[in-house]
Amino acid sequence: MKKKWYDVILQIGKPYIYLGMFIVVVVPFLAKCEMQTYETDISKTMYEKIESIYKYNQKNADSEMAILFAFDYGPSTTPENDPMVYSVLRHIFLREIPLLVWAPYVPYLDIAETRLNRIAKEYKAIYGKDYVFLGLAYPVDAYMISTGSDFRPLFNTDYYGNDVYSIPLLSKYYSYDNLGLVVSITSTSMPLFWLQYANALFDQEISVGTTAVSAADFYPFVSSGQFQGMLAGLKGAAEYEQMVERLENKIINKDIKVYLSDLYRDIDTSQINKKYFEPKFGAEEIQVAINRRSQARRGMSSQFGAHIYVIILILFGNLGYYFKNKESNKTTVTKAR
Amino acid sequence: MSLWKRRLPLICTIVFGIMGFILQLVPAFKSFLDIQNQWMTILFGFAIVIGVASLTKYHFKKIRQKPEERIFSYITFSSLIVMAVATLFGMKAETGIFNALYKNLFDYVYVPLDATIFSLLAFYITSAAFRAFKASSWLSTLLLFAGGIVMLGRVAFGPLMVFGELTQWIMSVPTVAAMRGIKIGIGLGMMATSIKIILGIERSFLGGE
Amino acid sequence: MKRFVYILVIISLLFSAGFAEEAENNNELDFTPKGKLEIKDKGNDDGTGVNVFFRPQNKPEEVKYYLLRVYYKSVSEDNLAAQYRIENKDRRYKFNVSLQKRRKHPYPNSRKGVARVYVSNEKGEAVKAFLTESTNTSASWFNINKLSAFMGVLLFLLFVYIFIKQARRGVEFFIRKIPGLEELDNAVGRATELGKPIYYIPGIGTTSRIATLASLNILAPVTRKVAKFATPLKVPNRDPVVMSIAQDVVKEGYMAEGRPDLFNSNDVFFLTRQQFAFAGAVSGLFKREKPGAVFLLGKFYAESLIFAETANDVGAIQIAGTDSVSQIPFFIAACDYTLIGEELFAASGYLSGDPLIVGTMKAQDYLKAILIVLLFIGIILNIFDIDIITKYILQR
Numbered sequence: 001m002k003k004k005w006y007d008v009i010l011q012i013g014k015p016y017i018y019l020g021m022f023i024v025v026v027v028p029f030l031a032k033c034e035m036q037t038y039e040t041d042i043s044k045t046m047y048e049k050i051e052s053i054y055k056y057n058q059k060n061a062d063s064e065m066a067i068l069f070a071f072d073y074g075p076s077t078t079p080e081n082d083p084m085v086y087s088v089l090r091h092i093f094l095r096e097i098p099l100l101v102w103a104p105y106v107p108y109l110d111i112a113e114t115r116l117n118r119i120a121k122e123y124k125a126i127y128g129k130d131y132v133f134l135g136l137a138y139p140v141d142a143y144m145i146s147t148g149s150d151f152r153p154l155f156n157t158d159y160y161g162n163d164v165y166s167i168p169l170l171s172k173y174y175s176y177d178n179l180g181l182v183v184s185i186t187s188t189s190m191p192l193f194w195l196q197y198a199n200a201l202f203d204q205e206i207s208v209g210t211t212a213v214s215a216a217d218f219y220p221f222v223s224s225g226q227f228q229g230m231l232a233g234l235k236g237a238a239e240y241e242q243m244v245e246r247l248e249n250k251i252i253n254k255d256i257k258v259y260l261s262d263l264y265r266d267i268d269t270s271q272i273n274k275k276y277f278e279p280k281f282g283a284e285e286i287q288v289a290i291n292r293r294s295q296a297r298r299g300m301s302s303q304f305g306a307h308i309y310v311i312i313l314i315l316f317g318n319l320g321y322y323f324k325n326k327e328s329n330k331t332t333v334t335k336a337r
Numbered sequence: 338m339s340l341w342k343r344r345l346p347l348i349c350t351i352v353f354g355i356m357g358f359i360l361q362l363v364p365a366f367k368s369f370l371d372i373q374n375q376w377m378t379i380l381f382g383f384a385i386v387i388g389v390a391s392l393t394k395y396h397f398k399k400i401r402q403k404p405e406e407r408i409f410s411y412i413t414f415s416s417l418i419v420m421a422v423a424t425l426f427g428m429k430a431e432t433g434i435f436n437a438l439y440k441n442l443f444d445y446v447y448v449p450l451d452a453t454i455f456s457l458l459a460f461y462i463t464s465a466a467f468r469a470f471k472a473s474s475w476l477s478t479l480l481l482f483a484g485g486i487v488m489l490g491r492v493a494f495g496p497l498m499v500f501g502e503l504t505q506w507i508m509s510v511p512t513v514a515a516m517r518g519i520k521i522g523i524g525l526g527m528m529a530t531s532i533k534i535i536l537g538i539e540r541s542f543l544g545g546e
Numbered sequence: 547m548k549r550f551v552y553i554l555v556i557i558s559l560l561f562s563a564g565f566a567e568e569a570e571n572n573n574e575l576d577f578t579p580k581g582k583l584e585i586k587d588k589g590n591d592d593g594t595g596v597n598v599f600f601r602p603q604n605k606p607e608e609v610k611y612y613l614l615r616v617y618y619k620s621v622s623e624d625n626l627a628a629q630y631r632i633e634n635k636d637r638r639y640k641f642n643v644s645l646q647k648r649r650k651h652p653y654p655n656s657r658k659g660v661a662r663v664y665v666s667n668e669k670g671e672a673v674k675a676f677l678t679e680s681t682n683t684s685a686s687w688f689n690i691n692k693l694s695a696f697m698g699v700l701l702f703l704l705f706v707y708i709f710i711k712q713a714r715r716g717v718e719f720f721i722r723k724i725p726g727l728e729e730l731d732n733a734v735g736r737a738t739e740l741g742k743p744i745y746y747i748p749g750i751g752t753t754s755r756i757a758t759l760a761s762l763n764i765l766a767p768v769t770r771k772v773a774k775f776a777t778p779l780k781v782p783n784r785d786p787v788v789m790s791i792a793q794d795v796v797k798e799g800y801m802a803e804g805r806p807d808l809f810n811s812n813d814v815f816f817l818t819r820q821q822f823a824f825a826g827a828v829s830g831l832f833k834r835e836k837p838g839a840v841f842l843l844g845k846f847y848a849e850s851l852i853f854a855e856t857a858n859d860v861g862a863i864q865i866a867g868t869d870s871v872s873q874i875p876f877f878i879a880a881c882d883y884t885l886i887g888e889e890l891f892a893a894s895g896y897l898s899g900d901p902l903i904v905g906t907m908k909a910q911d912y913l914k915a916i917l918i919v920l921l922f923i924g925i926i927l928n929i930f931d932i933d934i935i936t937k938y939i940l941q942r
């Protein structure tokens with residue numbers, strides 16, 4: 001019996017479907033297509049929250065608020081979470097908000113350290129004065145609860161082994177009282193821990209950046225106001241990237257290439273501790289830093305391809321089912337006669 | 338009812354469960370909560386020893402029983418040892434061979450491997466969507482349309498912006514409504530299960546009645 | 547007379563020396579430092595928190611900075627709890643200070659907090675102390691913010707008591723059919739017919755997740771069903787503690803059915819703590835061993851679809867259940883049967899039919915009904931701008 005067209009469609013092997021997916025994702029990415037996206041309210045809320053901390057700090061120079069940034073994601077979701085981290089950290093450093101960072105699991109530590117220092121370097125941030133990497137906070141619920149009073153006794157030292165009591169930033173910021181916001185960038189259910197402990201017990205405000213897979217989990221908390229905005233998946237990252245890019249252009253007001261190559265040129269770099277980052281920019285590094293500024297928007301082009309591909313597949317699949325059902329109904333009717 | 342297998346764990350569960358409840362309600366005992374948190378860290382540290390012992394036992398037995406698959410067990414053992422040694426000596430060190438080994442293993446083996454498994458989701462989701470989004474009843478047709486709109490809306494621009502706005506509405510109104518319903522149910526279920534466990538009504542997890 | 551003059555001179559010298567010392571400490575200022583300092587117990591805490599308020603009252607040209615130091619117990623360098631530099635502005639500063647002594651866990655539930663304000667110089671050093679206030683804190687014995695949660699638990703316990711009493715008297719409660727659990731026998735049966743193993747994944751959560759405990763509770767009846775057919779049951783784990791509990795549960799399950807010979811501790815094993823390494827290992831096991839039935843019950847995250855699709859690929863019957871809301875859609879898309887949310891928690895009662903557990907399920911339903919009624923009243927009152935229920939009952 002000759003195969004009908006819908007049979008062919010319905011019997012496409014999984015490997016071919018997967019190959020198609022591979023192509024629509026890889027081609028736009030390699031071609032470096034960038035996609036602008038519209039900005040949703042939930043991303044704007046998060047941006048505005050950080051802006052409001054900046055404004056508060058401007059007015060209250062002696063009781064500034066800090067941000068606690070939790071690297072709640074592992075190596076697996078770096079492609080989706082990294083662009084969020086980059087743009088949010090960029091925003092924080094641009095606005096010179098004191099920054100504390102921790103990570104809840106050992107494999108997250110290395111990721112956190114490289115990302116943090118990478119961005120700190122682009123804004124001449126000084127370790128211990130502008131930002132601190134506290135290191136491992138495991139089990140994280142213990143640390144979240146301790147931050148209600150003082151997290152220092154649990155840490156003893158920061159990631160680099162410095163005594164927490166000797167770090168200038170930590171003499172002021174060690175509990176939720178002086179934290180304007182907790183930012184959790186994650187692929188896990190960590191925001192729910194933050195909600196249970198930091199928000200419910202200590203009224204701490206929280207913003208979240210999460211992978212698209214888990215975003216649906218957190219929408220209820222965003223609309224109830226328990227989360228101060230959310231970056232949902234790569235799209236959220238792309239939105240934030242756009243907003244921070246506008247801010248950066250406004251504040252720096254210079255070509256990024258020129259800005260980065262001049263950054264450490266005329267200052268005495270012997271004062272800067274090279275343990276955290278090398279205070280100079282090579283040509284290649286500048287290019288990488290520039291590319292990093294549009295990472296999410298490049299990813300969006302792949303996502304566009306993938307979404308359209310899945311829609312087409314679903315459409316074809318349903319057409320196939322429809323005509324096959326119609327045909328089989330017809331044959332049963334004829335047989336019945 | 339044996340003491341070690343049943344009665345003691347049950348007593349521990351009840352005592353620590355009620356204690357945990359009280360610690361949450363009475364702020365005056367907060368310093369005890371801090372101690373409990375510190376103990377937790379230590380206990381978790383010991384647990385990994387049990388895990389590694391189990392893994393080793395499993396693979397030794399496998400090497401004996403299925404010699405044709407023993408290569409995988411050797412790979413497991415060598416990965417376990419090399420990564421443990423590299424992390425132990427290399428993670429905190431600033432230079433040296435162990436640090437280089439750790440950095441390279443982490444950045445160029447572990448991170449890509451982990452990301453690869455996660456990205457497999459892109460493929461699995463296509464085949465799952467292909468099966469799930471079938472217009473067989475009016476409910477599934479509704480799901481199909483909602484899914485289509487959200488997929489288009491997430492990547493919308495220009496003339497497709499209408500999907501973008503619809504997506505925002507779908508994600509923040511109907512989705513949230515359904516999620517809240519499920520979440521309230523889950524919350525109550527969790528509370529009921531916890532209380533059942535604390536009161537010793539539910540003890541299947543201790544291995545039977 | 548001469549002697550008298552000498553004595554006078556010596557005495558005056560001594561006095562002036564004394565004054566000079568005092569002046570060195572206090573750096574004579576050409577203005578009077580002024581301000582309003584208050585220290586109050588924070589309340590509703592463990593007695594470590596104080597709120598300190600300070601309002602500067604000097605002209606900015608007189609004092610640019612003040613220094614506030616808060617001490618635990620008494621003024622001494624050792625007891626310093628916090629230090630703040632305050633810019634002289636016309637506003638009231640508020641500081642939340644913890645009197646917990648560094649690195650130590652003292653247990654007194656009441657302590658003394660002392661706040662002292664200094665005039666400070668440009669370098670941030672203390673120049674002259676001019677205000678000192680102190681207060682005694684006390685620990686509270688009930689966290690008022692948890693009142694409604696506490697009442698909810700009490701109410702639940704009351705319901706549990708009533709329904710357990712009824713259950714003991716032999717009253718039977720109705721539970722609606724849960725398709726996923728009804729299919730349990732079929733799934734085990736089919737795997738036995740095909741001569742394939744059964745895989746049970748208790749999620750990737752630790753024992754502190756209730757979903758993991760719920761899953762371990764289901765593992766017990768599943769093991770007993772499996773023991774009847776002598777089908778191999780394998781339980782890969784991501785958490786060592788969960789693994790040791792699962793081992794006991796499986797062992798007891800086999801023993802309860804009189805088949806301790808079937809138990810092999812190597813069938814309940816630990817794989818890895820890494821989420822995606824675990825996902826990779828488990829899907830590898832699925833591909834190689836081609837199980838006839840797969841149970842995915844417990845806490846799952848992004849790897850849920852990897853498990854479900856691989857199991858679907860090898861043709862296994864899959865029964866899944868999780869309380870991770872974002873993973874439920876994936877399970878529904880890829881698995882044959884899915885326990886949605888609280889069905890997972892209800893499963894052990896459903897399977898065992900234990901009247902005590904079913905009684906608590908009934909209690910849970912009543913609490914849910916009360917919550918729904920409260921929500922509705924709250925919504926209606928909120929329309930009229932009365933937030934008494936949402937603010938004081940539901941949010942507390």
